[in-house]
Amino acid sequence: MIMLRFEIICKDFSMFLCCLLCLLIGFSKRANSVNFLAPSCENVTYSPNTTNSPFRTNLNFLLSTLSSNASRTNGFYNSTALGRGNDPSNTIYGLFLCRGDLSVDVCQQCVASASKRIIQECPNQKGAIVWYDECLLRYSNQYIFSRGDALVRLRLSNVQNVTESDAARFTSLLENLMDKIQNRAANDLSGKKFAVEEANFSAFQTLYTLAQCTPDLSTVDCDSCLSNAISVLPTCCRNRVGGRVLYPSCNIRYELYRFYNNSVAPAPAPPPSPPPPPLPPVPTTSSSKGSSRTIIAIVVPVAVSILLLLVGFIFLIRRSRKRYDAIVEATDASQFSTPESLQYSLSLIQAITNNFSAENKIGEGGFGHVYKGTLQNGQEIAVKRLSRSSMQGLEEFKNEILLVANLQHRNLVRLLGFCFEGEEKLLIYEFVPNKSLDCFLFDPEKQHMLDWSRRYKIIAGIARGLLYLHEDSRLKIIHRDLKASNILLDRDMNPKIADFGMARLFGADQSAATTKTIAGTYGYMSPEYAMHGHFSTKSDVFSFGVLVLEIVTGKKNSSFYQSDGAQDLLSHCWKNWRDGTPLALLDPILGNSSARNEVIQSIHIGLLCVQEDVDERPNMASVVLMLSSRSATMPTPDQPAFFARSKTESFPREFQFDASTSNSMPASVNETTVTELYPR
Ligand SMILES: *[C@@H]1O[C@H](CO)[C@@H](O)[C@H](O)[C@H]1NC(C)=O
Ligand SMILES: *[C@@H]1O[C@H](CO)[C@@H](O)[C@H](O)[C@H]1NC(C)=O
Numbered sequence: 001m002i003m004l005r006f007e008i009i010c011k012d013f014s015m016f017l018c019c020l021l022c023l024l025i026g027f028s029k030r031a032n033s034v035n036f037l038a039p040s041c042e043n044v045t046y047s048p049n050t051t052n053s054p055f056r057t058n059l060n061f062l063l064s065t066l067s068s069n070a071s072r073t074n075g076f077y078n079s080t081a082l083g084r085g086n087d088p089s090n091t092i093y094g095l096f097l098c099r100g101d102l103s104v105d106v107c108q109q110c111v112a113s114a115s116k117r118i119i120q121e122c123p124n125q126k127g128a129i130v131w132y133d134e135c136l137l138r139y140s141n142q143y144i145f146s147r148g149d150a151l152v153r154l155r156l157s158n159v160q161n162v163t164e165s166d167a168a169r170f171t172s173l174l175e176n177l178m179d180k181i182q183n184r185a186a187n188d189l190s191g192k193k194f195a196v197e198e199a200n201f202s203a204f205q206t207l208y209t210l211a212q213c214t215p216d217l218s219t220v221d222c223d224s225c226l227s228n229a230i231s232v233l234p235t236c237c238r239n240r241v242g243g244r245v246l247y248p249s250c251n252i253r254y255e256l257y258r259f260y261n262n263s264v265a266p267a268p269a270p271p272p273s274p275p276p277p278p279l280p281p282v283p284t285t286s287s288s289k290g291s292s293r294t295i296i297a298i299v300v301p302v303a304v305s306i307l308l309l310l311v312g313f314i315f316l317i318r319r320s321r322k323r324y325d326a327i328v329e330a331t332d333a334s335q336f337s338t339p340e341s342l343q344y345s346l347s348l349i350q351a352i353t354n355n356f357s358a359e360n361k362i363g364e365g366g367f368g369h370v371y372k373g374t375l376q377n378g379q380e381i382a383v384k385r386l387s388r389s390s391m392q393g394l395e396e397f398k399n400e401i402l403l404v405a406n407l408q409h410r411n412l413v414r415l416l417g418f419c420f421e422g423e424e425k426l427l428i429y430e431f432v433p434n435k436s437l438d439c440f441l442f443d444p445e446k447q448h449m450l451d452w453s454r455r456y457k458i459i460a461g462i463a464r465g466l467l468y469l470h471e472d473s474r475l476k477i478i479h480r481d482l483k484a485s486n487i488l489l490d491r492d493m494n495p496k497i498a499d500f501g502m503a504r505l506f507g508a509d510q511s512a513a514t515t516k517t518i519a520g521t522y523g524y525m526s527p528e529y530a531m532h533g534h535f536s537t538k539s540d541v542f543s544f545g546v547l548v549l550e551i552v553t554g555k556k557n558s559s560f561y562q563s564d565g566a567q568d569l570l571s572h573c574w575k576n577w578r579d580g581t582p583l584a585l586l587d588p589i590l591g592n593s594s595a596r597n598e599v600i601q602s603i604h605i606g607l608l609c610v611q612e613d614v615d616e617r618p619n620m621a622s623v624v625l626m627l628s629s630r631s632a633t634m635p636t637p638d639q640p641a642f643f644a645r646s647k648t649e650s651f652p653r654e655f656q657f658d659a660s661t662s663n664s665m666p667a668s669v670n671e672t673t674v675t676e677l678y679p680r
């Protein structure tokens, strides 16, 4: 039937081309209307449930303000509707965010649809979000501006899988692109906090990625929101050809087709995929009527079948592109809103660790042994069994746990909960499958598993995690014992910082910037901390610098011997830097195939961080910025602190540990692990 109509309409080739064009335009037109994804309604409802209740009246006002302003902004607008008669219980906060590549028209259209839809989907709620392909609209009776909200998320995964043979390469390419756009979006100073990036996956396939935050977030909040979103990808979208994670404050997406506006793509546009088949040659008008008829008789059916195939193909592709598994879920962050929800029963932990059996033991640290277990829901956990027990009161402890548990970042080991029963004191952490960084870095058998690009990613990951600890909007946390054995590696060898927040849990003085308890680890301590007990975020920066130099050289600072007279790693690095031979420092196992610039840049950053003058050391925000923009100009490092100029001159070991507080800081000297955090 369709065939028949085509034979009638497509009498000649100009008509045929016209048909083709119309069909293609028809397809792309359809893709232009806005596309609803999902709602998320809060459970709190308002009353009375009528269209003229004060809350509803105010909400209508807010929504109309938002949609009318959609034509006048560059994709983001926030607004507050004060309760009538200054009744704060009816005040509503609202915002919308349009995808960064869209024109004002599309944004306006989306916000208009969304403000109708949000009332339909959540007719009676005090807070709601609707997600579209093109925009997000949100209102709440709570203040929602300038904060990275991660209480709910929507995740979508394309039902199609990458072929098995391509899976590893696909994941690695995706990871690379995600790292890039996370950096670029968080540091986007254009006022949009938006980034897209693409890369060739195969000769025919290009991977497209996008990241965006609401522009009212700070760089750190945007970075950590995106970081959370990216860490969800392995759960929702492993090996899927497309996926999205959408939080109220940020979102990421990747596809094997171009889903964002061409004009914002940074790289020159690659050939479109799928490539259109070549069109049949158009006969010239000079040919006789008769011969042209025969040509038409032969070519038209062929062309029509090609056209039908093409249309069918496009249709199938479009359909498969649109098939997603969508899940709106409350996130872990919202589950952990009460101290009670963090509490695990001793009997449960005993059951899943075989009563702390030797087979379940996976390590021991400064605070006690660590055991592995698996919860009923399949989640693997690591249980730290604290060896000494003098701690602060249970209520205080619970509050501190809540604070530390709410620190969520891809590059931090997550604290899931605790168990305090009788003599047992347990901390429950997420399980991180690979061992700590030192097990790879300093082990001749395993060193080769960390090639340069992996090491560079580890450096960047640690920097991000540390930045989050230092500049998270609620707490300012100084780790105080950053070292290779406190960096755990996940399944994909991404770094996660462990053992932060311990001092807070152990009731150490949280406000003093000076402490008599010198309790870091030999080789990583900054001179001012080791000698005078002064600590600050810059003492962490120093430890980070040592760690970077260890990662580049594959050598341990604390047990360093070199024939060139240098007695510690820092002097060795400094000498080579000064002599213009920084590449000689590179771990020989990496050969010289590595990216020269990245190596030199890392050594440069490492040396900046270990400078003796505290003020000269960069803060972590600058470090992250230096790592993300290769072209950034960096200051010249000064000579590093040689506080351990010779073995005999180094401070005595007893000094590292103050006996008066040892009851609350259990550990052998070598393993001493104390972390400090205090409110800003
Ligand atoms: C909200 O309601 C849903 C469904 O009724 C329920 O599953 C969820 O636990 C509720 N959330 C809260 C925070 O009460
Ligand atoms: C409120 O009204 C809407 C429609 O006006 C209805 O769908 C909804 O069930 C009502 N909610 C309650 C809690 O009565």
Ligand SMILES: *[C@@H]1O[C@H](CO)[C@@H](O)[C@H](O)[C@H]1NC(C)=O
Binding pocket: 064, 065, 068, 069, 078, 079, 080
């Ligand atoms: C835009 O928002 C402001 C306040 O947020 C409001 O006063 C103004 O009326 C809105 N613009 C339009 C065109 O409605």
Ligand SMILES: *[C@@H]1O[C@H](CO)[C@@H](O)[C@H](O)[C@H]1NC(C)=O
Binding pocket: 078, 079, 080, 145, 146, 216
């Ligand atoms: C928009 O958000 C900022 C905080 O990012 C806030 O200071 C401002 O008052 C908000 N504007 C309106 C109209 O609510």
Ligand SMILES: *[C@@H]1O[C@H](CO)[C@@H](O)[C@H](O)[C@H]1NC(C)=O
Binding pocket: 101, 102, 103, 106, 261, 262, 263, 264
């Ligand atoms: C794509 O971007 C260009 C330039 O910014 C704009 O003119 C065009 O309308 C955009 N297209 C869509 C669909 O938003």
Ligand SMILES: *[C@@H]1O[C@H](CO)[C@@H](O)[C@H](O)[C@H]1NC(C)=O
Binding pocket: 159, 160, 161
């Ligand atoms: C993709 O892989 C997942 C898990 O490996 C499987 O459950 C799913 O059915 C696969 N989808 C398709 C379309 O093959």
Ligand SMILES: *[C@@H]1O[C@H](CO)[C@@H](O)[C@H](O)[C@H]1NC(C)=O
Binding pocket: 198, 199, 200, 203, 267, 270
């Ligand atoms: C993808 O490959 C094409 C040629 O095959 C090249 O022109 C283009 O620059 C490549 N794009 C990227 C982002 O590497």
